[in-house]
Amino acid sequence: MTSPTFFDGPDGRRLAYHQTDGAGPWVVFLGGLKSDMKGTKALHLEAWAQQEGRAFLRFDYSGHGESSGSFEEGAIGDWAEDTAAIVAGLTEGPIVPVGSSMGGWQALLLARRMPERLAGLVTIAAAPDFTEDSYWAGFSEAQRAQVTTEGRVELPSDYMEPYVITRRMIEDGRANLVLRSPLVLPCPVRCLQGTADTAVTTETALRLLDHATCDDMRLTLVKDADHRFSDDRCLALIEAALTEVLTVAAETV
Template identity: 45%
Template sequence: MTETTGHLDRGNGTKLAWAHQTGREPTVVFLPGFRSDMTGDKATAVAAFCADRGVSMLRFDYSGHGASSGDFLAGTIGAWTADALAAIDALTTGKLILVGSSMGGWIALLAAIARPDRAAALVGIAAAPDFTQRLMWEAMTASERATLQRDGVLHVPSQYGDPTPITQALIQDGANHLLLIGRIPIRCPIRLLHGQADPDVPWDFALRIAEQAETGDVRVTLVKDGDHRLSRPADLALLRQTVAALLEQDSP
């Protein structure tokens, strides 16, 4: 199956890089995490899986990420969700299986809420809704909060490379998109994969999502020795199995 690539003009000076495979629906859409992109292990593993099975698949980079244009520091949860919806609306038709990793899990949930008639199922991989509040703002010291408010950005150490820039706009906008504060109005099947050795996003996030989602069809799979990325061969096999089961469930 042939994969086509291109850039989607957002009309605001930003162009989103995308890769799309045509095939049978529902279309699998991969939503990357914070500072990640569509070339990561999980995104490419899902793309290869879909290609092997003739399934339509879309992956893309948010503004300020990967091959897309835009300033990462100008990005927010609201802006990246709008990117996701623009890509979905312009490049896909019909039903969707939304697969989101970390922050992409939050954006997948927001996209399912925004497009309830199109969301056939959702897969969260170490899904991190509300992380700007629970894992960033609430974890900051008084000194760090003062620096953020004074400078508009705070750089915190990261085990994955360069320090992570956290902007005041990211924190403030994130507060407008919190989901773990009440019922989550999603009625499609949800599958949540989370490592119990995840040092970044506690695995109780998966349990909170499962408890608060309105759908009765939620399954949580905990990987006892799994880290945040869940990109080892066994983890990727689990992801493929999860998506395969949802595709079979959706088949006539």
């Protein structure tokens, strides 16, 4: 596997990335919390883009993968700044973000920041506002007190070592919520969600569908698919959703 290139991001953060040149719109993969750009979905979509001759970008947020920084020092707003900076610096023209889990939240923040550039949007088990609706809402009184007084708490993960959740992540998350105020998505949107997902519920997917203002937004529920959403069946569904969004975008140009 080739070594990444590095982009000078906000506040001196160095962001690792891989870029494939091709026809626009640019497809930009946005990964999940504590994941990296070497995951199954990112690499599968990169191979798909190369086969299709499509411009593609995958990268690591600061504190993730091969980018600089510590995960525990980061927060939703930092990673939104990373995303906006690298998209502005490395791509031009229309974009189609593909956001997985926390990356779905990042895709929605990007849509707010640069709506004029969105040609389409695909989310996979999107987790908007999870710092408030999942972490804080699910904390016990003892955990809330620990975050407030000690500045951090550890949560177990089904997929890796425990997550360290900091007070800054909670407070910064509140400054970046997308389900409490108008969310206008000016492009075709396709949302994918597994019914066996233990990290993001179907209720979250339905809430996003109901909350957003969008003329062409569809949610596909996939029976028994889990949060990884990366077996052959799910990868084919991601391809199909992305292809559909790109086709609709091309027809409206």
